[in-house]
Amino acid sequence: MKIAAFETEHFYAKYEFNTPYQLCNSDCETVTVAELLSMAGVSMEEFGRLSLGYTETLGNPRFREMIAQSYAHVKPEDVVMLATPVEGIYLIARAALEPGDEVIVLSPAYDALINTFEHVVGAGNVRKWAFTPGDGQWDLDFTQLRALISARTRMLVVNFPHNPTGYLPTQAQLQELAQVVEAYDLILFCDEMYFGLLHSGTPAISSAVDVTPRAVVLSGLSKTYGLPGLRTGWLVVQDKALRDTIINWKFYTSICPPAPSEFLGMAAWQVREELRKRSVAQIENNLQLAEAFFARHTGLFTWRRPMAGSTALVGMDVPSVTVYAAELAAQAGVLIQPARTLGIDDDRHFRMGLGRKGFAAALEKFEAWLNK
Ligand SMILES: Cc1ncc(COP(=O)(O)O)c(C=O)c1O
Numbered sequence: 210m211k212i213a214a215f216e217t218e219h220f221y222a223k224y225e226f227n228t229p230y231q232l233c234n235s236d237c238e239t240v241t242v243a244e245l246l247s248m249a250g251v252s253m254e255e256f257g258r259l260s261l262g263y264t265e266t267l268g269n270p271r272f273r274e275m276i277a278q279s280y281a282h283v284k285p286e287d288v289v290m291l292a293t294p295v296e297g298i299y300l301i302a303r304a305a306l307e308p309g310d311e312v313i314v315l316s317p318a319y320d321a322l323i324n325t326f327e328h329v330v331g332a333g334n335v336r337k338w339a340f341t342p343g344d345g346q347w348d349l350d351f352t353q354l355r356a357l358i359s360a361r362t363r364m365l366v367v368n369f370p371h372n373p374t375g376y377l378p379t380q381a382q383l384q385e386l387a388q389v390v391e392a393y394d395l396i397l398f399c400d401e402m403y404f405g406l407l408h409s410g411t412p413a414i415s416s417a418v419d420v421t422p423r424a425v426v427l428s429g430l431s432k433t434y435g436l437p438g439l440r441t442g443w444l445v446v447q448d449k450a451l452r453d454t455i456i457n458w459k460f461y462t463s464i465c466p467p468a469p470s471e472f473l474g475m476a477a478w479q480v481r482e483e484l485r486k487r488s489v490a491q492i493e494n495n496l497q498l499a500e501a502f503f504a505r506h507t508g509l510f511t512w513r514r515p516m517a518g519s520t521a522l523v524g525m526d527v528p529s530v531t532v533y534a535a536e537l538a539a540q541a542g543v544l545i546q547p548a549r550t551l552g553i554d555d556d557r558h559f560r561m562g563l564g565r566k567g568f569a570a571a572l573e574k575f576e577a578w579l580n581k
């Protein structure tokens with residue numbers, strides 16, 4: 210069965226390691242192994258003594274217990290550790306759906322959140338719940354959502370904080386989503402890879418898994434904690450039958466988490482608040498620079514302020530952002546990501562990434578190119 214091209218990852222495979230100034234990455238600034246161990250008070254010798262045998266399929270029990278404690282209503286057995294966060298999207302699609310089922314996906318979205326589901330249920334059976342462009346921010350339209358639900362709808366796929374818009378619903382909106390999935394007997398698959406990346410002034414909300422037992426949550430260490438190289442993620446699945454099916458699929462995709470990642474992930478979890486705050490501080494700093502930049506270039510860009518997460522979706526008044534981005538990368542060494550890669554229909558938006566230390570220098574280069 211065919212699957213669509215993973216445009217975002219093809220884009221990064223082409224540009225990420227050879228373009229010096231990057232303005233689009235979704236992850237936050239990372240640390241070295243030595244820095245992480247030192248923050249967590251773990252010695253290199255201890256890491257060196259780690260056995261490189263297989264690990265437990267569901268993940269280290271202590272790690273699962275610590276993760277469960279970070280939610281209000283989650284038990285350690287509900288937590289399934291993954292070998293990589295993106296694996297969780299494949300596993301839930303495979304385990305919960307059949308060809309012909311319908312899925313509604315909040316859109317635009319990280320490619321896997323659309324393409325993997327299309328691969329499993331059939332392209333015509335994934336319906337897009339589109340963000341609406343508001344004045345200064347993106348908005349959710351619940352009337353549009355309700356109109357998309359049919360007798361064949363099995364799952365609603367959302368991602369909060371949202372990549373790329375930076376949208377975060379209010380607690381009341383999250384509860385409304387819970388009511389919708391409960392009323393129609395849907396699974397709410399909530400990708401919470403950016404959980405906790407709150408910008409100042411944005412009220413925190415619960416994890417979806419603490420709001421409805423119909424939620425399955427994906428989370429991990431890549432974005433909020435700046436550790437994408439660990440490839441550490443987990444699913445929270447409260448429905449035992451669904452969890453057992455996921456585990457069976459997982460035997461085919463990865464069997465168990467990589468031992469070094471699990472060790473370092475557990476160390477990171479001890480200092481997660483420090484890592485999260487570090488990411489939020491970087492984002493807040495970059496947001497200020499971005500807002501000042503867009504205020505200087507109002508004719509060219511449409512800026513809608515993100516509320517949370519590490520990305521923003523920016524409108525740009527050029528005939529093709531794809532063409533523009535290719536020229537900008539080749540001639541100025543500055544990378545912006547056309548939002549076409551994220552399933553947005555027009556070619557007049559790009560994703561901005563706000564979590565990296567190099568943002569200020571990259572923005573300066575971009576501005577010099579614009580002013581040329
Ligand atoms: C919304 C979302 N979900 C999942 C992932 C996958 O995370 P990872 O690359 O760590 O597997 C990403 C990565 O960009 C993402 O943006």
